[in-house]
Amino acid sequence: MSSMSVRYAWWGPPWQIGMVATSALLVTVAQIGVQQSRPAPGSLSQLAAILLGLAAMGLMFWSFWLLGRGMQRLSAVVGADAIRVMPGAAHNLGGAAWLWCALAVAVVASAGTAFVFDRDGGGQGARIGLTFVWLACFGGALPTSLKQVLAVPRADDRSWFAVLPFIPLVAAWQVPGGWGVLLLAVLVAAGVCWQFRMLIRRLERAPTAGESRPSWRRFSLPAVKTGPVVRALGRSGSILLGMLLITTAPWASYTHDMPFRLYILLMIFYGNDQRGMELAGLRLRWLAGLSRLQLIPLVLRQAMLPAATDIAVAALAGAVLHALGWAEAKELSVLWGQFVLMRMAFMLSSLCWIDTRSGWRPGRYLAYLCVFCVIALLDWLWGAEPAVTALLIHALAAVSVGAMRWRRLAF
Amino acid sequence: MPSRFHLDPHLPEPIYRQLMDQVRRLVAAGQLRAGDELPSVRAIAATHAVNPMTISKAYSLLEAEGVLQRNRGAAMSVADGADGGEQAIDLLTPALDRVVKEAAQLGLTQAQVIAALRKRMGNAK
Amino acid sequence: MNDAVIEAHWLRCTLGDRQVLRDVSLRVGAGETLGLVGRNGAGKTTLLRCLLGLAFPQGGEARVFGESATDMSPRAKARLGYVAQNADLPAMHTGEQLLALIAEWQPRWDAVWAAQLVERLAVPLQTRTEKMSAGELQLLALVLALGHRPDLLVLDEPVAALDPVVRRAVAAILAELQAERGTSIVFSTHILSDLERLATHVAVLEDGVLGLQREVDALKQDVVLCRIERQTPLPSMLQCAGVLSWRLSGHGAANALVDTTQLPLEHLRDEFGAAIKARRVNMEEFVVEYLR
Secondary structure, eight states: OOOOOOOOTTSOOHHHHHHHHHHHHHHHHHHHHHHHTOOOTTSHHHHHHHHHHHHHHHHHHHHHHHHHHHHHHHHHHHHOHHHHTSTTHHHHHHHHHHHHHHHHHHHHHHHHHHHHHTTTTTHHHHHHHHHHHHIIIIITHHHHHHHHHHTOSOGGGGGGTTTTTHHHHHHHHHSGGGHHHHHHHHHHHHHHHHHHHHHHHHHHSOOOBTOSSOOSOOOOOOOOOOOHHHHHHHHHHHHHHHHHHHHHOTTOOTTTOHHHHHHHHHHHHHTOOHHHHHHHHHHHHHHTTOOHHHHHHHHIIIIIHHHHHHHHHHHHHHHHHHHTTSSOHHHHHHHHHHHHHHHHHHHHHHHHHHHOOSSOOHHHHHHHHHHHHHHHHHHHHTTOTTHHHHHHHHHHHHHHHHHHHHTTOOO | OOOSOOOOTTSSSOHHHHHHHHHHHHHHTTSSOTTOBOOOHHHHHHHHTOOHHHHHHHHHHHHHHTSEEEOSSSOEEEOTTOOOHHHHHHHTHHHHHHHHHHHHHHTOOHHHHHHHHHHHHHHHO | OOOEEEEEEEEEEEETTEEEEEEEEEEEETTOEEEEEEOTTSSHHHHHHHHTTSSBOSEEEEEETTEEGGGOOHHHHTTEEEEOTTOOOOSSOBHHHHHHHHHHHOTTOOHHHHHHHHHHHTOOSSSBGGGSOHHHHHHHHHHHHHTTOOSEEEEESTTTTSOHHHHHHHHHHHHHHHHHHOOEEEEEESSOOGGGGGOSEEEEEETTEEEEEEEHHHHHHHEEEEEEEOSSOOOSOOOOTTEEEEEEOSTTEEEEEEETTTSOHHHHHHHHTOEEEEEEOOHHHHHHHHHO
16 A cells, blocks of 8 residues: 555646745845835836736736636545545545645735735735735636525626625725735635545535535525526626725826726626526527528617616716715716627627627627727727736736636636 | 367356367267367367366267366377267257157147158258 | 455334334445345335444344444545445535545545546536436445445445446446455345346345345245145235245135245145146245335
């Protein structure tokens, strides 16, 4: 009988782990070094600081990507009976999981440090990066898990929770000096570790009486039955909350936090699966042989109507915010314009979806990209600065969102 | 290697009995002679995809009957003096029993049955 | 009788408010093959999962290689192979990656034998599991469960998705493994298929109750299917030692499976004053009649 040593077969070769850890350390040290030189605005040092901030976040993203893969595999193994009865499965996976947890903490701490020490220079890069990671990790996961915990019956109802992940992010941003963000980064790492711990316990635990499959989701409430009115309220609520977050938070100055703002809008729709469900029906009809012409009235009814409703709700929400004196008219109008564009992009992307039979839907991401670019162009026309940076960021955002969805990385 | 046995698990006859009957018949007909080695349990099990315990059981019972003998190692061969005419007619007993029974059910006389048998055997030649 | 490789004593299992297993006891010795037969929902999968400690029974106990199934040592697990009903292999892995992984986990893994199995069963190694057909997944799961030449193999509907040619190949591989290692096999199926040729024992599970457990050879020799006919009506039910099943088929006629060692046919004939035609049955006929 061989010893039950820890193996990393599914976790990437050790050099990968080593590279992430070493890079994290180097980036942190460089960040501190650049900060010590007090870079002047527009100087090369400031550019270096921005690049370092982005590098830190890139690392974080990489490590979370690896962690995400690991998590998926671990869950798959926990679920596979044939593998659970193999010798050493729990030991191997448990050991590898802990190793990766440690790595997550290291990298997140590095990114957080970058942010704290580089508030003047590359803070923006770090902020954008952290937003990315946050959304990748929690934008999708949190609403989904909340939905599971509450046993909400329809995927549609995820819109209830879509904006919830932003609240801690906003709160963290409010803490001066960037310490809130550091704290948040540590919390993210802790959350990931906790999830791993739960999985490991699930692996090690013997099943309980009558259990068909060991489950660690023990807090399920009875299924909530929601009608169309409740769902409409939920969606309106999430749109209102999203706009409130965008317009009232002091960090949301128009120029610097464009990507963040767009992400919030994006996530409102991300949580809204109704469109997809409706269009899945349309796609079936298309496959069943209805012509495009015949599909138009269906598309209008099933896709345009919800889009129009959302846009109207957003306008209403803007009016309410303005009446309360929480947002300026110009900013709201710009925001509303973006909202309309994004909603349209979603609708268009859904139409692209009808056309493709495969899971990979390039049209969808092309639509995102176009909308982001149009928004950036409008920013520039409206005299917002720095438009070129914004354009780049938007393009990057669109590509990465597309890539994330394509590779199913958002976990 | 093509097997000289035909084992059909879908028959009501247990597999070990099918094998035993076939070995006995081959020995009686002289196609297997004293000292001839039989395929190993493993070979038959693999060729016919049947449980090796079933094959072992057939071999052991045949050994107890004196048809087979176990050589050094695990190989089985036909036992000395296992061939012979007396056993051959014994093998027909089940078939003859069935003829007798069905003839009774159909109300045939002995003479009728023998005549029919003779005619058939004459034709066979 | 040899030592039990896997055994269950009075297993009771409830899922939700449904009693899935009611006091099930069984044992399988070295080299034996138990075919577990039953209709859909009879509790076959739950029984196999309880036998392996993947589900925890409310009552009774399952033992594997003499160890409690819910607390198996790595040593016992290393002698065990299991193919689950839906071959729930992790997604995002090619067959090759999974083989490499399992090879690291199984101390007794035989890479040469595993490669032979892959070739003989034509398992696609470069395809990712989520893109495999049900049959390909089942074959991959079989190779993963066989590569360490287990002493006990538990197969939940192992050939359900396979074509007849591959089924036969699987049966031949299992027979070879049994000849070589004396591996015990427990398999479930809703109808005896090509694995019938491997079964030394058969057990019929009906609504969570193990109604019958026999050696296949004894069953084929001792049990006959009787057609019972008389002028007057026959009882609709017959509970009597030796009568395994009783089914009315028309006025004054019934089909019954009778164990002739317990109930000689003459007794049955005298009891009912009826004409009886009896014939031997193969396993498939037996199971169909028994479960009808």
